Amino acid sequence: MLQLGHDQLLGAYRRMATIRAFEERLHDEIKTGEIGGFTHLYAGQEAVAVAICDQLTVEDKIVSTHRGHGHCIAKGCDVTGMMLEIYGRADGLCKGRGGSMHIADLAVGMLGANGIVGGGAPQAVGAALAAKVDGRGRVGVAFSGDGACNQGTTFEAMNLAVVTKAPAIFVFENNHYSEHTGDAYAVGTARDIASRAEAFGMKVWRADGCDFFATYEAFRELLEHVRGGGGPAAIELDTERFYGHFEGDPQRYRGPGELDRIRAERDCLKGFRARVTGAGLLTAAELDAVDAEVAALIDAAVATARAAADPDPATVADDVYVEYY
C-alpha cells in the first residue's frame, strides 16, 4: 500500500489514534468543569492531519485553526504539554496563556492554532516566502476549513502565493459545517472549494479526507509539485466532524442518525484498520497494542495536567514583549 513500510504505517496509526483518544478524552473531561473556555474537537478528521504532516519535515511550517489539536499532534507537539495547556497550567506548551485555541510549538514547525477563522492562511504564505529565501525546499502549509475558505484573508493569501510563486500549500478540510451552517449554503461554489484555488491559478487536488491512503497519495503528488518549484498548490479533503462546532454545541443542525452514520461509515481509523489488516500489512494485535499505549499516554497526560500548578498570577503581563520599555 503506497510505499509505506511497516513502521510508517504503525506510526501513522499511532498518531491518528492519539488524536482520537485525546479528543474523546477531552469531550469527557470538559463535562467535569475543570477545563474552561472554548474547545473545538478534531475527531473525525485525523487522517487529514496525519497523512499530511507525516510527509512534512520539522522545518516545514504549518498554521492551524481553532480546531487545531489534530494538527498539533500530527506535527509533533508534545501531548502532555498540550493537555497541560488546555487545563491552563503553568507548564503547558504556551504556559497556560493560550489555551486550546492558541497552541503553538515553533520548535516542531507548528506556528499556531488560531481563534480567528481565516487568520492563518496569510501566515502560511509568509512561512512559504521565508522558505523560498532559505532555498532548502521547505513549504508553508495552511490548514483551513470550509468556513475559512470564505474569508477575504484566505483569498488574498492564495493570490499572493500565486503571484510570488511561494511554496505555499492550502489544505481545505471540508467537514461540511462552518460553525453551525452547512457548506451547501455558505460555500457559493457548489461545495467545491478547490475550484476557487484553481481559479487563483494554482494546481489543485481533491481526495476523500476520511481515507488516509487517498489523502496521503494526493498530498504526496502535491508536495512533489510544490517542493519541485511548481508554485503553490491546494487540496480539498472531504471529511467529517464527529463532534459539535465547540464542546457544548447541541448540534441541532444534524439530521436524524447523522452522527451514527458518519461514525459507522466515515471513520478514518476504522477504515485504516480494515485496509492494513486486510492487506496483511499490520495485525490487529499490533493495532490493539497501539490503542492501549495511546490510552495510557492520554491517561497519564490528564493525570499530569490535573495535578499540575497554575501559572503565578503575578506573571500575567510577562511575555508581551521581548524587550520591555
Added chain:
Amino acid sequence: MAIMNIREAILSTLHAEMERDGDIMLLGEDVVGGNGTAGGPEAIGGIWGTSTGLWAKFGPDRVIDTPISESAIIGAAAGAALAGKRPVAELMFADFVGVSMDQLWNQMAKFRYMFGGKTRCPAVVRMVYGAGMQTAAQHSQSVYALLTAIPGLKVVLPTTPADAKGLLTEALRGDDPVMFFEHKALYGVKGEVPEGEHRVPFGQARMVREGGDVTVVACGRMVNFAEKAADKLAAEGIGIDLLDLRTTSPMDEDAILDSVEQTGRLVVVDESPPRCSLAADVAALVAARAFTSLKAPPAMLTGPHAPIPFSRGLERAWLPSPQTIEGAVRRTLAFR
C-alpha cells in the same frame, strides 16, 4: 414593567423594531443558523439567543445568515445603510472587529464627513465582548475604547435589560453608525423593562447610586463589579457615586464632572488595557476640567498592558474585580 434578562430584552426589541420598520435588516454568522444543514434554518436561532424567531417572521431577505466573512458583513451593512436601509450587523465576538476594521473605520465611520454631510449611514453593529469566561486572547476583548476613538461612530454598552431595550431602540431609530456592545457575561442579568416604546438617549450616564465620597465611573460589566464593591463599602459608611456611562461616544462629561466636583475623588474602572483607554480618557477629562475639585489623583483601574490570558487564575489577575475596585476606592480616600 416586564421582568426579563438582557438577552430577552435585545431579542424582543429586535422583534418589535423589525415589525415597526421594514427597513431594518439583520445579518451575521449563524444569526439564523442551520442553513444548508439537515436541521434546516433556525436549527440554532442565533448562537447567543438574540435572533431566535426573526428569520421565521421576517424572512431570508431581511434576516441573513452570512458565511464567516466579517469584512463583508460590516461592509455590506455599510452599503445597505447608504442605500437607505437600517442594517443590524452582528459580530459573534467583538474581537472579530479586527477582521472587518477597514469597513468600519475607513468606510462606515467616515462616509458622512467625507461626503460633505450628504449621507446617512444608520447601521448598528452588535458585538459580543468581554472576559471572564476563559475564552482567551482572541475571544474576550472589550474593544469599545478602540472604537470610541473613531470619529463618526457612536458606542453603546448596556448593563441592564431596560437599558438594553432603550439603547438598542435609540440605535435603531438614529441615523448614525452605532457600535452596540453586549457583554457575554451579562446576557443573563435580569431586571424590569418598561413595556411599549422605551428609548434611552445617548450621552446620558445612569447614576446607579449616590454616595458622595468617591466617584466611580464604569461601563459594561465593570458597573456590576463596582456595585458589589459599593455595597461592601457602604456597610462601612463609605458612599460611592456610581456612574454607568451607558455610551462612551457620546460620553456624558457633565455627569462625571458634576459628581467629581462634589466628591473630589475619582476611580475609573475599565475592562481593557490601560493605554489610550476609556479610563485614561475619563481621567484626562477630570484632570483637565475638574482639577481644582480634586482631593486625590484620578485612579485608573484597568487590566494590565497585556492580552487576555486563558488560564483561569491569570484571567482573574488580568480583570478588575469587586475587590480591586474596593482597594482603589480605599487608596483614593486615603490619599492626603
